[in-house]
Amino acid sequence: MAMGMPVRRRHLIIQLKRLRNEAGLSQDEAWKLVGWSRAKLQRLEAGDFQRVKAGDIMALCQIYNADKAVAEELIQIARDSRKETPWWFQYKDVLPGTFIGLEAEATLIQDYAIALIPGLLQTRDYTAALMNTSTDVPKQEVRQRLEIRAERQRSVLDREQPPMLMTVIDEAAVRRQIGGPETMREQIQHLIELSERPSVDIQVLPFSAGAHAAAGIPFTILGFDGANAAGSVVYLETHKDGFYLDSDTEIARHRLIFSRTQGSAMSVEDSRDFLERLNS
Incomplete structure:
Protein backbone atom coordinates (compact mmCIF):
# COMPACT_ATOMS: atom_id res chain seq x y z
CA MET A 1 0.00 0.00 0.00
CA THR A 85 4.87 18.18 2.30
CA PRO A 86 1.17 17.21 2.32
CA TRP A 87 -1.35 19.91 1.38
CA TRP A 88 -2.59 20.26 4.96
CA PHE A 89 0.85 21.04 6.43
CA GLN A 90 0.52 24.73 5.57
CA TYR A 91 -2.57 24.84 7.81
CA LYS A 92 -1.05 22.98 10.77
CA ASP A 93 -1.84 25.87 13.11
CA VAL A 94 -5.60 25.46 12.72
CA LEU A 95 -6.07 21.74 12.01
CA PRO A 96 -7.12 19.12 14.61
CA GLY A 97 -3.91 17.23 15.20
CA THR A 98 -2.98 14.58 12.67
CA PHE A 99 -6.55 13.58 11.86
CA ILE A 100 -6.66 15.38 8.50
CA GLY A 101 -3.51 13.66 7.30
CA LEU A 102 -4.72 10.24 8.42
CA GLU A 103 -8.10 10.80 6.81
CA ALA A 104 -6.45 11.76 3.53
CA GLU A 105 -4.62 8.41 3.46
CA ALA A 106 -7.47 6.14 4.58
CA THR A 107 -8.87 3.49 2.24
CA LEU A 108 -11.92 2.88 4.44
CA ILE A 109 -13.73 5.46 6.59
CA GLN A 110 -16.53 4.38 8.94
CA ASP A 111 -18.17 7.32 10.64
CA TYR A 112 -20.95 7.59 13.22
CA ALA A 113 -22.32 11.11 13.71
CA ILE A 114 -24.90 12.39 16.18
CA ALA A 115 -25.72 16.08 16.33
CA LEU A 116 -24.02 17.36 13.17
CA ILE A 117 -23.42 16.30 9.58
CA PRO A 118 -19.88 14.84 9.28
CA GLY A 119 -17.30 17.34 8.06
CA LEU A 120 -16.57 15.48 4.83
CA LEU A 121 -20.23 15.73 3.85
CA GLN A 122 -20.95 19.33 4.81
CA THR A 123 -21.79 22.06 2.32
CA ARG A 124 -19.94 25.36 2.51
CA ASP A 125 -22.97 27.26 3.87
CA TYR A 126 -23.61 24.61 6.52
CA THR A 127 -19.99 24.76 7.66
CA ALA A 128 -20.03 28.57 7.64
CA ALA A 129 -23.14 28.60 9.82
CA LEU A 130 -21.40 26.37 12.35
CA MET A 131 -18.24 28.45 12.38
CA ASN A 132 -20.07 31.75 12.66
CA THR A 133 -21.74 30.58 15.89
CA SER A 134 -18.62 28.93 17.33
CA THR A 135 -16.80 30.54 20.24
CA ASP A 136 -13.57 28.80 19.18
CA VAL A 137 -13.25 30.12 15.62
CA PRO A 138 -12.07 33.74 15.32
CA LYS A 139 -14.05 35.65 12.68
CA GLN A 140 -10.88 36.39 10.71
CA GLU A 141 -10.19 32.63 10.38
CA VAL A 142 -13.59 31.58 9.02
CA ARG A 143 -12.71 32.03 5.36
CA GLN A 144 -9.42 30.15 5.74
CA ARG A 145 -11.13 27.30 7.54
CA LEU A 146 -13.79 27.08 4.85
CA GLU A 147 -11.04 26.76 2.25
CA ILE A 148 -9.38 24.06 4.34
CA ARG A 149 -12.65 22.15 4.62
CA ALA A 150 -13.22 22.34 0.85
CA GLU A 151 -9.68 21.12 0.14
CA ARG A 152 -10.09 18.35 2.70
CA GLN A 153 -13.28 17.17 1.01
CA ARG A 154 -11.70 17.22 -2.45
CA SER A 155 -8.60 15.37 -1.28
CA VAL A 156 -10.71 12.53 0.11
CA LEU A 157 -13.90 12.31 -1.93
CA ASP A 158 -12.64 13.41 -5.33
CA ARG A 159 -9.29 11.71 -5.55
CA GLU A 160 -8.67 9.15 -8.27
CA GLN A 161 -9.24 6.21 -5.93
CA PRO A 162 -11.47 7.53 -3.13
CA PRO A 163 -11.88 5.58 0.10
CA MET A 164 -15.00 3.61 0.82
CA LEU A 165 -16.96 5.98 3.06
CA MET A 166 -19.63 4.42 5.25
CA THR A 167 -21.53 6.90 7.40
CA VAL A 168 -24.34 6.46 9.91
CA ILE A 169 -25.98 9.79 10.75
CA ASP A 170 -28.43 10.17 13.60
CA GLU A 171 -31.80 11.57 12.56
CA ALA A 172 -31.19 14.52 14.89
CA ALA A 173 -28.37 15.73 12.64
CA VAL A 174 -30.52 15.95 9.50
CA ARG A 175 -33.41 17.61 11.33
CA ARG A 176 -31.38 20.21 13.23
CA GLN A 177 -31.77 23.55 11.43
CA ILE A 178 -28.19 24.71 11.02
CA GLY A 179 -28.12 27.99 9.08
CA GLY A 180 -31.87 28.00 8.45
CA PRO A 181 -34.26 26.09 6.13
CA GLU A 182 -32.54 26.95 2.84
CA THR A 183 -29.10 25.94 4.09
CA MET A 184 -30.51 22.67 5.41
CA ARG A 185 -32.36 21.99 2.19
CA GLU A 186 -29.12 22.40 0.27
CA GLN A 187 -27.26 20.26 2.79
CA ILE A 188 -29.73 17.39 2.59
CA GLN A 189 -29.71 17.54 -1.20
CA HIS A 190 -25.94 17.31 -1.04
CA LEU A 191 -26.24 14.15 1.08
CA ILE A 192 -28.65 12.66 -1.44
CA GLU A 193 -26.26 13.35 -4.31
CA LEU A 194 -23.25 11.99 -2.42
CA SER A 195 -25.16 8.83 -1.52
CA GLU A 196 -25.43 8.05 -5.23
CA ARG A 197 -21.66 7.68 -5.52
CA PRO A 198 -20.51 4.05 -5.51
CA SER A 199 -17.88 4.80 -2.84
CA VAL A 200 -20.29 6.49 -0.40
CA ASP A 201 -22.88 4.76 1.80
CA ILE A 202 -25.06 7.04 3.93
CA GLN A 203 -27.50 5.59 6.45
CA VAL A 204 -29.84 7.48 8.74
CA LEU A 205 -30.35 6.16 12.26
CA PRO A 206 -34.02 7.00 13.00
CA PHE A 207 -35.39 8.09 16.35
CA SER A 208 -37.59 5.00 16.21
CA ALA A 209 -34.50 2.77 16.50
CA GLY A 210 -34.39 3.54 20.20
CA ALA A 211 -31.34 2.32 22.10
CA HIS A 212 -28.48 1.17 19.89
CA ALA A 213 -24.93 -0.16 20.08
CA ALA A 214 -23.15 3.19 19.62
CA ALA A 215 -24.80 4.53 22.80
CA GLY A 216 -24.63 8.14 21.68
CA ILE A 217 -20.84 8.35 21.33
CA PRO A 218 -19.63 9.59 17.90
CA PHE A 219 -16.47 8.07 16.44
CA THR A 220 -14.58 7.54 13.21
CA ILE A 221 -12.68 4.42 12.16
CA LEU A 222 -9.92 5.08 9.64
CA GLY A 223 -8.74 1.98 7.81
CA PHE A 224 -5.52 1.84 5.82
CA ASP A 225 -5.53 -1.80 4.80
CA GLY A 226 -9.12 -2.83 4.17
CA ALA A 227 -10.60 -4.82 7.06
CA ASN A 228 -7.21 -5.44 8.68
CA ALA A 229 -7.37 -4.07 12.23
CA ALA A 230 -3.59 -3.65 12.33
CA GLY A 231 -3.87 -0.99 9.66
CA SER A 232 -6.62 1.03 11.34
CA VAL A 233 -7.18 3.67 13.99
CA VAL A 234 -10.27 4.84 15.91
CA TYR A 235 -10.63 8.60 16.34
CA LEU A 236 -12.75 10.04 19.15
CA GLU A 237 -13.26 13.76 18.78
CA THR A 238 -13.05 16.07 21.77
CA HIS A 239 -13.75 19.78 22.13
CA LYS A 240 -10.29 20.96 21.07
CA ASP A 241 -8.70 18.00 19.28
CA GLY A 242 -9.40 14.32 19.89
CA PHE A 243 -7.60 11.12 20.70
CA TYR A 244 -6.82 7.87 18.98
CA LEU A 245 -7.24 4.19 19.80
CA ASP A 246 -5.10 1.80 17.79
CA SER A 247 -5.07 -1.47 19.70
CA ASP A 248 -6.53 -4.46 17.88
CA THR A 249 -9.06 -4.90 20.70
CA GLU A 250 -10.41 -1.34 20.48
CA ILE A 251 -10.52 -1.37 16.69
CA ALA A 252 -12.38 -4.69 16.64
CA ARG A 253 -14.78 -3.43 19.32
CA HIS A 254 -15.60 -0.22 17.46
CA ARG A 255 -16.04 -2.08 14.19
CA LEU A 256 -18.53 -4.35 15.90
CA ILE A 257 -20.32 -1.31 17.35
CA PHE A 258 -20.41 0.32 13.92
CA SER A 259 -21.73 -2.85 12.27
CA ARG A 260 -24.53 -3.19 14.82
CA THR A 261 -25.38 0.51 14.51
CA GLN A 262 -25.64 0.05 10.74
CA GLY A 263 -28.07 -2.76 11.44
CA SER A 264 -30.23 -0.43 13.53
CA ALA A 265 -30.20 2.28 10.86
CA MET A 266 -32.25 2.49 7.68
CA SER A 267 -30.73 0.85 4.62
CA VAL A 268 -28.81 3.04 2.17
CA GLU A 269 -31.78 3.06 -0.20
CA ASP A 270 -34.35 3.74 2.53
CA SER A 271 -32.14 6.49 3.93
CA ARG A 272 -32.00 8.18 0.53
CA ASP A 273 -35.80 7.97 0.28
CA PHE A 274 -36.10 9.41 3.81
CA LEU A 275 -33.85 12.35 2.91
CA GLU A 276 -35.80 13.01 -0.27
CA ARG A 277 -39.07 13.06 1.68
CA LEU A 278 -37.50 15.35 4.26
CA ASN A 279 -36.53 17.76 1.49
CA SER A 280 -39.87 17.68 -0.36
Whole structure:
Protein backbone atom coordinates (compact mmCIF):
# COMPACT_ATOMS: atom_id res chain seq x y z
CA MET A 1 0.00 0.00 0.00
CA ALA A 2 1.28 3.46 -0.87
CA MET A 3 1.12 5.55 2.26
CA GLY A 4 1.62 9.27 2.81
CA MET A 5 3.62 10.56 5.73
CA PRO A 6 1.01 10.60 8.51
CA VAL A 7 0.35 6.86 8.25
CA ARG A 8 3.95 6.00 7.49
CA ARG A 9 4.99 8.00 10.53
CA ARG A 10 2.71 5.85 12.69
CA HIS A 11 4.29 2.78 11.13
CA LEU A 12 7.78 4.14 11.77
CA ILE A 13 7.03 4.79 15.45
CA ILE A 14 5.44 1.37 15.97
CA GLN A 15 8.38 -0.40 14.34
CA LEU A 16 11.02 1.52 16.31
CA LYS A 17 9.31 0.71 19.62
CA ARG A 18 9.00 -2.94 18.59
CA LEU A 19 12.66 -3.15 17.64
CA ARG A 20 13.76 -1.55 20.92
CA ASN A 21 11.64 -3.95 22.96
CA GLU A 22 12.89 -6.96 20.99
CA ALA A 23 16.44 -5.78 21.65
CA GLY A 24 15.61 -5.80 25.37
CA LEU A 25 16.42 -2.13 25.82
CA SER A 26 14.67 0.51 27.88
CA GLN A 27 14.37 4.06 26.58
CA ASP A 28 17.14 5.15 28.97
CA GLU A 29 19.46 2.41 27.76
CA ALA A 30 18.71 3.18 24.11
CA TRP A 31 19.34 6.94 24.21
CA LYS A 32 22.60 6.43 26.09
CA LEU A 33 23.82 3.83 23.58
CA VAL A 34 23.04 6.04 20.59
CA GLY A 35 24.47 9.15 22.25
CA TRP A 36 21.27 11.22 22.31
CA SER A 37 19.42 13.09 25.01
CA ARG A 38 16.53 11.36 26.76
CA ALA A 39 14.13 14.01 25.37
CA LYS A 40 15.10 13.33 21.75
CA LEU A 41 14.23 9.63 21.91
CA GLN A 42 11.06 10.35 23.89
CA ARG A 43 9.90 12.86 21.26
CA LEU A 44 10.65 10.42 18.47
CA GLU A 45 8.73 7.55 20.05
CA ALA A 46 5.84 9.90 20.87
CA GLY A 47 5.61 10.95 17.23
CA ASP A 48 6.37 14.55 18.17
CA PHE A 49 8.09 15.44 14.91
CA GLN A 50 7.30 16.49 11.36
CA ARG A 51 10.64 15.54 9.83
CA VAL A 52 13.13 12.90 10.97
CA LYS A 53 16.73 12.36 9.89
CA ALA A 54 17.60 9.16 8.05
CA GLY A 55 20.88 9.06 10.00
CA ASP A 56 18.99 8.97 13.29
CA ILE A 57 16.88 6.03 12.16
CA MET A 58 19.98 4.27 10.85
CA ALA A 59 21.68 4.70 14.23
CA LEU A 60 18.70 3.24 16.09
CA CYS A 61 18.41 0.31 13.71
CA GLN A 62 22.09 -0.48 14.30
CA ILE A 63 21.84 -0.60 18.09
CA TYR A 64 18.59 -2.59 17.81
CA ASN A 65 20.22 -5.09 15.40
CA ALA A 66 17.29 -4.60 13.02
CA ASP A 67 16.85 -6.88 10.05
CA LYS A 68 18.37 -5.30 6.93
CA ALA A 69 15.07 -5.14 5.02
CA VAL A 70 13.26 -3.57 7.98
CA ALA A 71 16.04 -1.04 8.50
CA GLU A 72 16.00 -0.05 4.84
CA GLU A 73 12.24 0.46 4.93
CA LEU A 74 12.39 2.69 8.01
CA ILE A 75 15.33 4.69 6.68
CA GLN A 76 13.44 5.28 3.44
CA ILE A 77 10.44 6.58 5.38
CA ALA A 78 12.77 9.03 7.11
CA ARG A 79 14.23 10.14 3.79
CA ASP A 80 10.76 10.63 2.33
CA SER A 81 9.75 12.71 5.33
CA ARG A 82 12.40 15.27 4.38
CA LYS A 83 10.85 15.72 0.93
CA GLU A 84 7.10 15.31 1.21
CA THR A 85 4.87 18.18 2.30
CA PRO A 86 1.17 17.21 2.32
CA TRP A 87 -1.35 19.91 1.38
CA TRP A 88 -2.59 20.26 4.96
CA PHE A 89 0.85 21.04 6.43
CA GLN A 90 0.52 24.73 5.57
CA TYR A 91 -2.57 24.84 7.81
CA LYS A 92 -1.05 22.98 10.77
CA ASP A 93 -1.84 25.87 13.11
CA VAL A 94 -5.60 25.46 12.72
CA LEU A 95 -6.07 21.74 12.01
CA PRO A 96 -7.12 19.12 14.61
CA GLY A 97 -3.91 17.23 15.20
CA THR A 98 -2.98 14.58 12.67
CA PHE A 99 -6.55 13.58 11.86
CA ILE A 100 -6.66 15.38 8.50
CA GLY A 101 -3.51 13.66 7.30
CA LEU A 102 -4.72 10.24 8.42
CA GLU A 103 -8.10 10.80 6.81
CA ALA A 104 -6.45 11.76 3.53
CA GLU A 105 -4.62 8.41 3.46
CA ALA A 106 -7.47 6.14 4.58
CA THR A 107 -8.87 3.49 2.24
CA LEU A 108 -11.92 2.88 4.44
CA ILE A 109 -13.73 5.46 6.59
CA GLN A 110 -16.53 4.38 8.94
CA ASP A 111 -18.17 7.32 10.64
CA TYR A 112 -20.95 7.59 13.22
CA ALA A 113 -22.32 11.11 13.71
CA ILE A 114 -24.90 12.39 16.18
CA ALA A 115 -25.72 16.08 16.33
CA LEU A 116 -24.02 17.36 13.17
CA ILE A 117 -23.42 16.30 9.58
CA PRO A 118 -19.88 14.84 9.28
CA GLY A 119 -17.30 17.34 8.06
CA LEU A 120 -16.57 15.48 4.83
CA LEU A 121 -20.23 15.73 3.85
CA GLN A 122 -20.95 19.33 4.81
CA THR A 123 -21.79 22.06 2.32
CA ARG A 124 -19.94 25.36 2.51
CA ASP A 125 -22.97 27.26 3.87
CA TYR A 126 -23.61 24.61 6.52
CA THR A 127 -19.99 24.76 7.66
CA ALA A 128 -20.03 28.57 7.64
CA ALA A 129 -23.14 28.60 9.82
CA LEU A 130 -21.40 26.37 12.35
CA MET A 131 -18.24 28.45 12.38
CA ASN A 132 -20.07 31.75 12.66
CA THR A 133 -21.74 30.58 15.89
CA SER A 134 -18.62 28.93 17.33
CA THR A 135 -16.80 30.54 20.24
CA ASP A 136 -13.57 28.80 19.18
CA VAL A 137 -13.25 30.12 15.62
CA PRO A 138 -12.07 33.74 15.32
CA LYS A 139 -14.05 35.65 12.68
CA GLN A 140 -10.88 36.39 10.71
CA GLU A 141 -10.19 32.63 10.38
CA VAL A 142 -13.59 31.58 9.02
CA ARG A 143 -12.71 32.03 5.36
CA GLN A 144 -9.42 30.15 5.74
CA ARG A 145 -11.13 27.30 7.54
CA LEU A 146 -13.79 27.08 4.85
CA GLU A 147 -11.04 26.76 2.25
CA ILE A 148 -9.38 24.06 4.34
CA ARG A 149 -12.65 22.15 4.62
CA ALA A 150 -13.22 22.34 0.85
CA GLU A 151 -9.68 21.12 0.14
CA ARG A 152 -10.09 18.35 2.70
CA GLN A 153 -13.28 17.17 1.01
CA ARG A 154 -11.70 17.22 -2.45
CA SER A 155 -8.60 15.37 -1.28
CA VAL A 156 -10.71 12.53 0.11
CA LEU A 157 -13.90 12.31 -1.93
CA ASP A 158 -12.64 13.41 -5.33
CA ARG A 159 -9.29 11.71 -5.55
CA GLU A 160 -8.67 9.15 -8.27
CA GLN A 161 -9.24 6.21 -5.93
CA PRO A 162 -11.47 7.53 -3.13
CA PRO A 163 -11.88 5.58 0.10
CA MET A 164 -15.00 3.61 0.82
CA LEU A 165 -16.96 5.98 3.06
CA MET A 166 -19.63 4.42 5.25
CA THR A 167 -21.53 6.90 7.40
CA VAL A 168 -24.34 6.46 9.91
CA ILE A 169 -25.98 9.79 10.75
CA ASP A 170 -28.43 10.17 13.60
CA GLU A 171 -31.80 11.57 12.56
CA ALA A 172 -31.19 14.52 14.89
CA ALA A 173 -28.37 15.73 12.64
CA VAL A 174 -30.52 15.95 9.50
CA ARG A 175 -33.41 17.61 11.33
CA ARG A 176 -31.38 20.21 13.23
CA GLN A 177 -31.77 23.55 11.43
CA ILE A 178 -28.19 24.71 11.02
CA GLY A 179 -28.12 27.99 9.08
CA GLY A 180 -31.87 28.00 8.45
CA PRO A 181 -34.26 26.09 6.13
CA GLU A 182 -32.54 26.95 2.84
CA THR A 183 -29.10 25.94 4.09
CA MET A 184 -30.51 22.67 5.41
CA ARG A 185 -32.36 21.99 2.19
CA GLU A 186 -29.12 22.40 0.27
CA GLN A 187 -27.26 20.26 2.79
CA ILE A 188 -29.73 17.39 2.59
CA GLN A 189 -29.71 17.54 -1.20
CA HIS A 190 -25.94 17.31 -1.04
CA LEU A 191 -26.24 14.15 1.08
CA ILE A 192 -28.65 12.66 -1.44
CA GLU A 193 -26.26 13.35 -4.31
CA LEU A 194 -23.25 11.99 -2.42
CA SER A 195 -25.16 8.83 -1.52
CA GLU A 196 -25.43 8.05 -5.23
CA ARG A 197 -21.66 7.68 -5.52
CA PRO A 198 -20.51 4.05 -5.51
CA SER A 199 -17.88 4.80 -2.84
CA VAL A 200 -20.29 6.49 -0.40
CA ASP A 201 -22.88 4.76 1.80
CA ILE A 202 -25.06 7.04 3.93
CA GLN A 203 -27.50 5.59 6.45
CA VAL A 204 -29.84 7.48 8.74
CA LEU A 205 -30.35 6.16 12.26
CA PRO A 206 -34.02 7.00 13.00
CA PHE A 207 -35.39 8.09 16.35
CA SER A 208 -37.59 5.00 16.21
CA ALA A 209 -34.50 2.77 16.50
CA GLY A 210 -34.39 3.54 20.20
CA ALA A 211 -31.34 2.32 22.10
CA HIS A 212 -28.48 1.17 19.89
CA ALA A 213 -24.93 -0.16 20.08
CA ALA A 214 -23.15 3.19 19.62
CA ALA A 215 -24.80 4.53 22.80
CA GLY A 216 -24.63 8.14 21.68
CA ILE A 217 -20.84 8.35 21.33
CA PRO A 218 -19.63 9.59 17.90
CA PHE A 219 -16.47 8.07 16.44
CA THR A 220 -14.58 7.54 13.21
CA ILE A 221 -12.68 4.42 12.16
CA LEU A 222 -9.92 5.08 9.64
CA GLY A 223 -8.74 1.98 7.81
CA PHE A 224 -5.52 1.84 5.82
CA ASP A 225 -5.53 -1.80 4.80
CA GLY A 226 -9.12 -2.83 4.17
CA ALA A 227 -10.60 -4.82 7.06
CA ASN A 228 -7.21 -5.44 8.68
CA ALA A 229 -7.37 -4.07 12.23
CA ALA A 230 -3.59 -3.65 12.33
CA GLY A 231 -3.87 -0.99 9.66
CA SER A 232 -6.62 1.03 11.34
CA VAL A 233 -7.18 3.67 13.99
CA VAL A 234 -10.27 4.84 15.91
CA TYR A 235 -10.63 8.60 16.34
CA LEU A 236 -12.75 10.04 19.15
CA GLU A 237 -13.26 13.76 18.78
CA THR A 238 -13.05 16.07 21.77
CA HIS A 239 -13.75 19.78 22.13
CA LYS A 240 -10.29 20.96 21.07
CA ASP A 241 -8.70 18.00 19.28
CA GLY A 242 -9.40 14.32 19.89
CA PHE A 243 -7.60 11.12 20.70
CA TYR A 244 -6.82 7.87 18.98
CA LEU A 245 -7.24 4.19 19.80
CA ASP A 246 -5.10 1.80 17.79
CA SER A 247 -5.07 -1.47 19.70
CA ASP A 248 -6.53 -4.46 17.88
CA THR A 249 -9.06 -4.90 20.70
CA GLU A 250 -10.41 -1.34 20.48
CA ILE A 251 -10.52 -1.37 16.69
CA ALA A 252 -12.38 -4.69 16.64
CA ARG A 253 -14.78 -3.43 19.32
CA HIS A 254 -15.60 -0.22 17.46
CA ARG A 255 -16.04 -2.08 14.19
CA LEU A 256 -18.53 -4.35 15.90
CA ILE A 257 -20.32 -1.31 17.35
CA PHE A 258 -20.41 0.32 13.92
CA SER A 259 -21.73 -2.85 12.27
CA ARG A 260 -24.53 -3.19 14.82
CA THR A 261 -25.38 0.51 14.51
CA GLN A 262 -25.64 0.05 10.74
CA GLY A 263 -28.07 -2.76 11.44
CA SER A 264 -30.23 -0.43 13.53
CA ALA A 265 -30.20 2.28 10.86
CA MET A 266 -32.25 2.49 7.68
CA SER A 267 -30.73 0.85 4.62
CA VAL A 268 -28.81 3.04 2.17
CA GLU A 269 -31.78 3.06 -0.20
CA ASP A 270 -34.35 3.74 2.53
CA SER A 271 -32.14 6.49 3.93
CA ARG A 272 -32.00 8.18 0.53
CA ASP A 273 -35.80 7.97 0.28
CA PHE A 274 -36.10 9.41 3.81
CA LEU A 275 -33.85 12.35 2.91
CA GLU A 276 -35.80 13.01 -0.27
CA ARG A 277 -39.07 13.06 1.68
CA LEU A 278 -37.50 15.35 4.26
CA ASN A 279 -36.53 17.76 1.49
CA SER A 280 -39.87 17.68 -0.36
